[in-house]
Amino acid sequence: MKVQKPGHLALALLVLSQLVYAQRQESAHPSAAFDVLKVHGQVYLIAGPASNAVVQVGEQGVLVVDTMRDEDADALLGEIRKLAGAKPIRYVVNTHAHLDHVGGNAKVSSAGTQLVGGNFGGQVQGDHAFIFAHEKVLNAVSAKTGGTSLLPFAGWPTDTFFQSEKDLYFNGEGIQLIHEPNAHTDGDVLVWFRGSDVIAAGDVFDTTRMPEIDVKRGGHVNGVIEALNRIIDVAISEQFTEGGTRIVPGTGRICDEFDVVVYRDMVTIVRDRVQAMVKKGMTRQQVQAARPAFEYIPRYGASSAAAFIDAAYQNLGGRQ
Numbered sequence: 001m002k003v004q005k006p007g008h009l010a011l012a013l014l015v016l017s018q019l020v021y022a023q024r025q026e027s028a029h030p031s032a033a034f035d036v037l038k039v040h041g042q043v044y045l046i047a048g049p050a051s052n053a054v055v056q057v058g059e060q061g062v063l064v065v066d067t068m069r070d071e072d073a074d075a076l077l078g079e080i081r082k083l084a085g086a087k088p089i090r091y092v093v094n095t096h097a098h099l100d101h102v103g104g105n106a107k108v109s110s111a112g113t114q115l116v117g118g119n120f121g122g123q124v125q126g127d128h129a130f131i132f133a134h135e136k137v138l139n140a141v142s143a144k145t146g147g148t149s150l151l152p153f154a155g156w157p158t159d160t161f162f163q164s165e166k167d168l169y170f171n172g173e174g175i176q177l178i179h180e181p182n183a184h185t186d187g188d189v190l191v192w193f194r195g196s197d198v199i200a201a202g203d204v205f206d207t208t209r210m211p212e213i214d215v216k217r218g219g220h221v222n223g224v225i226e227a228l229n230r231i232i233d234v235a236i237s238e239q240f241t242e243g244g245t246r247i248v249p250g251t252g253r254i255c256d257e258f259d260v261v262v263y264r265d266m267v268t269i270v271r272d273r274v275q276a277m278v279k280k281g282m283t284r285q286q287v288q289a290a291r292p293a294f295e296y297i298p299r300y301g302a303s304s305a306a307a308f309i310d311a312a313y314q315n316l317g318g319r320q
């Protein structure tokens with residue numbers, strides 16, 4: 001009788017693990033780097049190489065929250081087609097004006113058709129999907145720097161709002177766009193799918209790093225905390241702080257309310273430490289050297305902690 005020696009088994013496992021490793025290396029290719037997950041109700045997460053898009057698919061068509069980078073947009077559209085078949089893309093919503101979230105606006109919008117009702121006596125098809133955003137997003141993507149704007153005209157938001165909220169009703173559910181002023185940028189919106197019970201949070205929430213604050217574009221640590229508190233207000237956990245409302249961050253995994261509470265507490269603790277150091281008159285270098293985010297570095301990395309501390313130091317009136 002032939003008995004498999006343990007050495008053979010170990011060798012087989014080694015070969016297998018190397019095969020798995022090789023496969024992972026291959027999937028680093030951009031077109032293969034997309035993960036698609038059902039979040040809840042009619043809402044799906046499409047996770048790309050640089051950021052998340054959130055897609056609602058229903059009877060009336062498709063609504064897309066954020067369009068990734070320009071170079072990811074064709075693959076994003078391919079994933080939307082797999083999810084939605086021939087259903088038309090009707091709306092794009094932008095959570096804020098960074099190119100890893102709005103870079104694909106022109107491609108995704110022009111792949112869609114708008115829904116026009118009312119006095120047109122039925123539904124008339126336009127040649128692109130509407131793009132909703134806070135007006136600060138339009139200001140940012142249309143502003144000319146060095147003769148060119150951040151996005152080509154076809155990628156500019158077509159419908160902007162300046163109030164604290166804008167409401168849509170699509171695919172049988174209310175969708176609320178909630179402006180969070182001066183958080184990650186000056187034009188962040190949370191997109192709350194009230195029927196599916198999902199919040200697309202954009203970059204005010206990111207499970208892969210400490211908050212990235214665009215200080216030049218009006219971002220502020222206190223606004224990030226307010227935005228996280230707003231998510232916690234709106235979200236309802238199912239039981240024992242688990243489940244319930246799903247929150248999809250701008251980058252990273254699907255979360256529940258408690259994940260956001262833990263993240264909010266982390267941001268608040270580090271903010272309070274930096275604030276106390278600013279009050280003592282410490283310089284930027286002294287604050288960094290005091291490592292006010294030391295216990296979070298193993299989870300989020302030293303460079304993201306340093307960038308967050310630097311932004312918070314500026315926000316909180318540190319010496320320049």
Ligand SMILES: [Zn+2]
Binds near residue numbers: 098203
């Ligand atoms: Zn961003």
